[in-house]
Each structure stands twice: as structure tokens, then as C-alpha cells.
Amino acid sequence: MAPPAARVSRTVSFSACHRLHSKSLSDEENLKLFGKCNNPNGHGHNYKVIVTVRGEIDPVSGMVINLTDLKEYMQEAIMEPLDHKNLDKDVPYFAEVVSTTENVAVFIWENLKKLLPVGTLYKVKVYETDQNIVVYKGEETTSEK
Numbered sequence: 001m002a003p004p005a006a007r008v009s010r011t012v013s014f015s016a017c018h019r020l021h022s023k024s025l026s027d028e029e030n031l032k033l034f035g036k037c038n039n040p041n042g043h044g045h046n047y048k049v050i051v052t053v054r055g056e057i058d059p060v061s062g063m064v065i066n067l068t069d070l071k072e073y074m075q076e077a078i079m080e081p082l083d084h085k086n087l088d089k090d091v092p093y094f095a096e097v098v099s100t101t102e103n104v105a106v107f108i109w110e111n112l113k114k115l116l117p118v119g120t121l122y123k124v125k126v127y128e129t130d131q132n133i134v135v136y137k138g139e140e141t142t143s144e145k
Helices: 025-037 067-082 101-115
Strands: 005-018 042-055 122-126 134-135
Touching: 005 067, 042 067, 042 101, 067 101, 101 122, 101 134
Parallel strands: none
Antiparallel strands: 005 042, 042 122, 122 134
């Protein structure tokens, strides 16, 4: 019989500013698309991130993952590169990628995937506000052939 599996989640919060602006669009098009979020001086958020990992419950430790390890991975993948930063100016990834919450979730996923044991990362959920939330599970595309 296979050991039981479970999902484990941990939350962190970080503060950052950004400006929604696409280099592919004119200033007028950016303003029309992003509205006040296109303010040249940017704006800030207190983001909340919930990371969920999955796996078998180890019969010896009783854990899917050591939460101390998960905390350290999240510190390295989320807090160090993003907390108290201007996403567009301080994080090289966003030099060419619009700093939407969708892309913040992808950035976090890619960083965590490099640190966590293979196959354990299940979900990254990013709250830009209490009303605006993005869930990313590593999907590449929504179209299937």
C-alpha cells in the first residue's frame, strides 16, 4: 500500500511597487488598457503568497516537507528578490515582462521550482489585493491540441 499523500501550504507577505506598462504598446494604449495602474510613478501593493506543495507523507518524519525548509525556499525565491522592491526596476525578470500579478505568480513558480524537490510544487496563489487573486499551477497554455 502506498503511503498517504497530502498538500502543505505556507504563506508569506511582501510589499512591492510596480507600473503596469507594456513596451509593445504606445503610451496612449497603455493608459487605455491599464488605467491608473499605468501611473508613470507606479503604485504599490502588500502581496500575500500561498505556496502549496504535495507529496507522500514520510512514514518516519510524518511530513510531506520540513516546514523549516519550505520557509527557507520561500525566503530565497520570494522575499529576497521581491520584498520592498520596485518590480520593474529592481527585478531583471520584469525588464521585459509586464509586472502583472499573473507574471509575478509565474516568476515565483519558476524560482521555487529550482529549489524544491522535483514534482512537489503544486500551486502558487498570489493576492495582489483581497479582491484580485491569481492561481498558477505551472500551466504552459490554456489551449490543448
